[in-house]
Amino acid sequence: MTLRLLLLSLTPLILLSGTASASTDAAEKLLHSAVAEVMDATSHAPNSAALAVSVRPILEKYVSFDSMTRRAVGPGWRQFTVDQQKQATRLFTTLIIRTYSSKFTPGEIPTIKFRSAVSPVTGRVEVPTTVLYHGNYDDVTYRLEDEGGWRITDMVVEGVSLIANYRPQFDEQFKQGGVKAVIDSLSRSVSSQH
Amino acid sequence: MKTRPFILESLLAALLVALLSGCAATSQRQSSNASPAVTGQAKRDGKPVKPQGDEVDEYATASVADPLEPLNRAIFWLNDQIYTFVVRPISKTYDTVFPGPVRTGVYNVFDNVDFPIRFVNDALQGNFKRAGQEGEKFLVNTVGGAGGIVRLSDRFPELCNVPAADTGQTFAKWGIGHGIYLVLPILGPKSLRDTVGLAGDYALDPVTWLTLYVNHAWTLAISCPDGVRTLHGKLSTYDAATHNTLDRYLAARTAYIQNRKHAALK
Numbered sequence: 001m002t003l004r005l006l007l008l009s010l011t012p013l014i015l016l017s018g019t020a021s022a023s024t025d026a027a028e029k030l031l032h033s034a035v036a037e038v039m040d041a042t043s044h045a046p047n048s049a050a051l052a053v054s055v056r057p058i059l060e061k062y063v064s065f066d067s068m069t070r071r072a073v074g075p076g077w078r079q080f081t082v083d084q085q086k087q088a089t090r091l092f093t094t095l096i097i098r099t100y101s102s103k104f105t106p107g108e109i110p111t112i113k114f115r116s117a118v119s120p121v122t123g124r125v126e127v128p129t130t131v132l133y134h135g136n137y138d139d140v141t142y143r144l145e146d147e148g149g150w151r152i153t154d155m156v157v158e159g160v161s162l163i164a165n166y167r168p169q170f171d172e173q174f175k176q177g178g179v180k181a182v183i184d185s186l187s188r189s190v191s192s193q194h
Numbered sequence: 195m196k197t198r199p200f201i202l203e204s205l206l207a208a209l210l211v212a213l214l215s216g217c218a219a220t221s222q223r224q225s226s227n228a229s230p231a232v233t234g235q236a237k238r239d240g241k242p243v244k245p246q247g248d249e250v251d252e253y254a255t256a257s258v259a260d261p262l263e264p265l266n267r268a269i270f271w272l273n274d275q276i277y278t279f280v281v282r283p284i285s286k287t288y289d290t291v292f293p294g295p296v297r298t299g300v301y302n303v304f305d306n307v308d309f310p311i312r313f314v315n316d317a318l319q320g321n322f323k324r325a326g327q328e329g330e331k332f333l334v335n336t337v338g339g340a341g342g343i344v345r346l347s348d349r350f351p352e353l354c355n356v357p358a359a360d361t362g363q364t365f366a367k368w369g370i371g372h373g374i375y376l377v378l379p380i381l382g383p384k385s386l387r388d389t390v391g392l393a394g395d396y397a398l399d400p401v402t403w404l405t406l407y408v409n410h411a412w413t414l415a416i417s418c419p420d421g422v423r424t425l426h427g428k429l430s431t432y433d434a435a436t437h438n439t440l441d442r443y444l445a446a447r448t449a450y451i452q453n454r455k456h457a458a459l460k
Contacts, residue, residue, distance in 0.1 A: 098438050159452045159453050159459075160453050160456070164452060165449055165452065169440040172441055172444060173440055173441075185440040
């Protein structure tokens with residue numbers, strides 16, 4: 001009787017851990033596929049420009065650029081029209097892809113060690129990794145969210161979150177000239193060399 | 195002859211620490227986590243639930259008091275010019291003139307010599323395990339790696355990725371906030387706390403000790419390679435933080451504050 005009661009009381013815990021594990025498994029599986037495809041593109045790209053072109057479709061498949069742009073822009077996002085949101089997302093996507101692909105040297109593959117994933121909230125998983133590249137070790141954490149399917153929503157390199165890093169920049173532009181200033185500054189950055 | 199400036203630096207450092215203590219509380223209030231906030235939310239299965247609809251406000255940004263922003267921006271611009279017209283050509287020339295293995299050897303020797311900075315700060319942080327790892331690394335590289343030319347410690351899994359401690363990081367672990375944000379000439383982004391930390395690192399650096407006892411020619415001969423060896427890496431970090439941005443100054447500031455927070459948590 002006591003054993004039965006104990007088992008019954010433990011059942012929700014067992015089910016709960018199973019759910020968390022299943023969600024982190026799915027997210028981790030997606031991340032592994034994304035990383036493998038990017039590494040493959042990196043190993044075959046002849047130069048940096050070609051690399052940026054070849055990783056674009058891969059990142060578009062696995063990364064939620066809509067969510068990244070919305071969060072990077074912050075509360076001001078609600079004042080964008082649908083067309084302006086699409087334009088900002090398109091420009092920001094280009095910036096993110098350029099930033100991400102610039103971290104790799106064509107033909108040189110990093111060694112990536114995936115550590116245990118954590119799920120701080122339901123529907124969100126963080127996968128910490130250690131990346132050995134060009135003799136340096138870096139902590140890189142991928143954040144993924146369930147948006148009707150797991151997608152990467154942020155990347156944190158040595159503590160520096162892509163989204164959190166752009167937020168003050170967008171805030172400043174927004175303060176200076178609203179939506180137009182944000183889109184103009186994005187356009188300028190996309191068209192400049194760096 | 196050189197002990198006098200050293201004493202002055204120490205006094206200045208002590209004064210700044212006192213100032214920092216006063217700034218700490220303010221800075222703690224203003225600095226916030228770059229991670230998405232998960233508090234105060236509805237819960238499902240015992241876990242907070244990802245908010246729907248209003249997640250735009252979730253990403254709190256890393257911030258720091260920057261009352262000197264106009265001056266900092268001016269120094270940032272000046273530094274950018276110095277990097278472009280002076281530092282990059284020096285770094286490029288060094289990379290061109292000296293072959294890779296020589297550069298790696300020079301880098302490793304000075305990195306090994308910097309051991310007291312990491313060791314003492316690990317100990318001051320109470321992280322004696324890591325201080326021990328630093329001690330092992332130093333021994334392995336000095337004895338087995340021909341005076342540190344070869345980083346033999348990379349072959350040992352427990353020694354290959356030991357996070358480097360510094361004095362600014364120690365202050366952070368002691369609960370001292372950033373104080374205000376500064377852009378130092380040539381050195382670039384720093385906080386007041388980490389600027390004081392630099393003085394600590396300088397005092398713990400054996401290269402500093404050595405230069406107290408040699409003439410100017412030897413000081414240059416020792417300090418120059420120590421400075422030049424890190425230029426490539428520092429310029430790469432600077433470029434990574436400031437390229438593809440909307441505001442290079444803000445990008446560098448936010449990246450610096452986030453990165454230092456991460457370093458203090460390691």
